[in-house]
Amino acid sequence: MKKVLLALLVLNFSLLFAVPKSKIKDGAILHCWCWSFKTIEEKLPEIASAGFTAIQTSPINTCLVGEKGGLELFGRNGGGKWYFHYQPVDWKIGNYQLGSREDFERMCKKAESLGIGVIVDVVPNHTTPKKEAVSPDFIKACGGIEKLYHANSSQSVKSYVNRLQSTSHSMGGLPDVNTENPLFQAYFMNFMNDAVDCGADGFRFDTAKHIALPDDPLDPAATKNNFWPVFTGAEAVNGLKLHKAADLFLYGEVLQAENTREKDYAKYLAVTASHYGKTLRSQVKSDSVSAKYLKNWRNDAGGNNLVTWVESHDTYANEGESAKLTNFQLRAGWAVITARKEGTPLFFSRPKGAEGVQFPGASKIGDAGNDEFKNPEVVALNNFRTAMRGEEENLFNADEDGGTKILCIERGKKGVVIINTGDEVKIKAPSSLPDGLYADKAHGLQFKVKKGMLSAKLKAREIYVVY
Structure with a gap:
C-alpha cells in the first residue's frame, strides 16, 4: 500500500511540474539546433528570461558516427556533420553529439523547474543508409532486417505527388522504415515513452509527410497505416500507448507541395507552415512587409494548427536558401509570426559567427548558437505574444x-x-x-x-x- 501511495505521489509531483501544452502552443519555441543537453541546461535561465516558453532539441536518438568522428557542423573528409543525428542507428536516448540519457533527463528537470517545455525532434521514417551500422538489437526487435524496411524502400521517390512513393520509397538515399510494423512501433514507442518519462513535453516528427496517413495506399510490407493514430495516443500497439499523450505538444514536418495533405495531417498534430515561411523570407529579403501578402497563412491546415518559422534548420543548413538573411531581416520576420494571433513560432538558433554566412566557423556541434535569441527586440516580442493571448489581430x-x-x-x-x-x-x-x-x-x-x-x-x- 505504501508503494502505491508513493507511486501516486511521484506521478502527481511530475504532473505538477509538467509544462502545459497550451503554454507551449501560445508561446514561442527556441530551436536549440545542435546544442548539447549540457549547453541547453546551462543556458536555460537566459532562455526563460528571453520569454521563450519551450526549447526544441536536435534528435536525441543514437546516430551515425562519421569515419573520423569529430563535432564539426559540416566537417570534410569523413568528419562530423550536423545531419548525422538525422541518421538513426538505434532508437535509444543519447548520442555522441548531444550527450547521454542522464544529461537529457537532468536538462529536462531544469527546464521544467523554470517553466520551459522540452520538445524532442524524433526521426521514425528512416535509418542511416549505412545499414551495417544499424544496431543488431534494434534489427532483432523489429523481426529482422527484412521486416525493418518497406518493401518499396530500395526504390527512390520519383514523384512526391504519388502518395505510395512519397510514403514508402527511399528519400534522399535514406532507406524507408516500415513504420507500420507493430514490432517497430512498440520499439519506437518505448523510446518516446522513455523521453516523456525523462521530462519531454512534446515531439517534432521529422519527415512527417513521408509517413502514411490511414487512407493512403498500403506498402506491400504493411497491413494497416496506423502510425499516426498510434503515435498521437489514439491507439495502442502491443499493449503500449503514448504516455501523457493528451498533454503533449505534437507537430510534424509537413513541407508543403502538391498533394501534401496538410489538412489531413492536422487531424492528428500541428504541421509546419513552410509556404508561409518562404513568403516571409521573400518579403524581408526585399525590405518589404506587405499586409496583403502576409495575412494569408497559405496552408489548408488553418492558422491554429501551424508551427511557423522565418527559417528552419533545412533552409539554413541543408538548402542554404535562408543563410544570407541578416539578423535584422530575421528579427523582422520573427516580429510578424510572434505578433500574430495564430501559429506557434519557432526561432532557429544559428551558429555563432558572421551574419549572412552559412557555417561561419565559430561553433561546433554541442555549442550554443549566437546571442540573437536574447536580442531586446526578440525578448520584447516574446513577452508581447504572452501578454496578447486571445486578442484579435x-x-x-x-x-x-x-x-x-x-x-x-x-x-x-x-x-x-x-x-x-x-x-x-x-x-x-x-x-x-x-x-x-x-x-x-x-x-x-x-x-x-x-x-x-x-x-x-x-x-x-x-x-x-x-x-
Missing part, C-alpha cells in the same frame, strides 16, 4: 506613400507591433489603443496615441513593441 501597412516598409500588427485594443524595414520616418497611423503616452518595450521610443491616431518618429530598420 489586425495587420495593415502604415506608409504614408502607400508602400510596404511599415507593418503594424495590432492585437485588440491592448497593443501593437510596428516593423520598419525602411529609413527613419515619422508615422501617423490609426490605433485602437487608449489615448496616452507609451514607451515601446524594445528601445524605449515614445509613442503618442490621441483621438485614435498613433504617432512617433521611427528609426531606420527597427521593431517596436507597444502596449
Whole structure:
C-alpha cells in the first residue's frame, strides 16, 4: 500500500511540474539546433528570461558516427556533420553529439523547474543508409532486417505527388522504415515513452509527410497505416500507448507541395507552415512587409494548427536558401509570426559567427548558437505574444506613400507591433489603443496615441513593441 501511495505521489509531483501544452502552443519555441543537453541546461535561465516558453532539441536518438568522428557542423573528409543525428542507428536516448540519457533527463528537470517545455525532434521514417551500422538489437526487435524496411524502400521517390512513393520509397538515399510494423512501433514507442518519462513535453516528427496517413495506399510490407493514430495516443500497439499523450505538444514536418495533405495531417498534430515561411523570407529579403501578402497563412491546415518559422534548420543548413538573411531581416520576420494571433513560432538558433554566412566557423556541434535569441527586440516580442493571448489581430501597412516598409500588427485594443524595414520616418497611423503616452518595450521610443491616431518618429530598420 505504501508503494502505491508513493507511486501516486511521484506521478502527481511530475504532473505538477509538467509544462502545459497550451503554454507551449501560445508561446514561442527556441530551436536549440545542435546544442548539447549540457549547453541547453546551462543556458536555460537566459532562455526563460528571453520569454521563450519551450526549447526544441536536435534528435536525441543514437546516430551515425562519421569515419573520423569529430563535432564539426559540416566537417570534410569523413568528419562530423550536423545531419548525422538525422541518421538513426538505434532508437535509444543519447548520442555522441548531444550527450547521454542522464544529461537529457537532468536538462529536462531544469527546464521544467523554470517553466520551459522540452520538445524532442524524433526521426521514425528512416535509418542511416549505412545499414551495417544499424544496431543488431534494434534489427532483432523489429523481426529482422527484412521486416525493418518497406518493401518499396530500395526504390527512390520519383514523384512526391504519388502518395505510395512519397510514403514508402527511399528519400534522399535514406532507406524507408516500415513504420507500420507493430514490432517497430512498440520499439519506437518505448523510446518516446522513455523521453516523456525523462521530462519531454512534446515531439517534432521529422519527415512527417513521408509517413502514411490511414487512407493512403498500403506498402506491400504493411497491413494497416496506423502510425499516426498510434503515435498521437489514439491507439495502442502491443499493449503500449503514448504516455501523457493528451498533454503533449505534437507537430510534424509537413513541407508543403502538391498533394501534401496538410489538412489531413492536422487531424492528428500541428504541421509546419513552410509556404508561409518562404513568403516571409521573400518579403524581408526585399525590405518589404506587405499586409496583403502576409495575412494569408497559405496552408489548408488553418492558422491554429501551424508551427511557423522565418527559417528552419533545412533552409539554413541543408538548402542554404535562408543563410544570407541578416539578423535584422530575421528579427523582422520573427516580429510578424510572434505578433500574430495564430501559429506557434519557432526561432532557429544559428551558429555563432558572421551574419549572412552559412557555417561561419565559430561553433561546433554541442555549442550554443549566437546571442540573437536574447536580442531586446526578440525578448520584447516574446513577452508581447504572452501578454496578447486571445486578442484579435489586425495587420495593415502604415506608409504614408502607400508602400510596404511599415507593418503594424495590432492585437485588440491592448497593443501593437510596428516593423520598419525602411529609413527613419515619422508615422501617423490609426490605433485602437487608449489615448496616452507609451514607451515601446524594445528601445524605449515614445509613442503618442490621441483621438485614435498613433504617432512617433521611427528609426531606420527597427521593431517596436507597444502596449
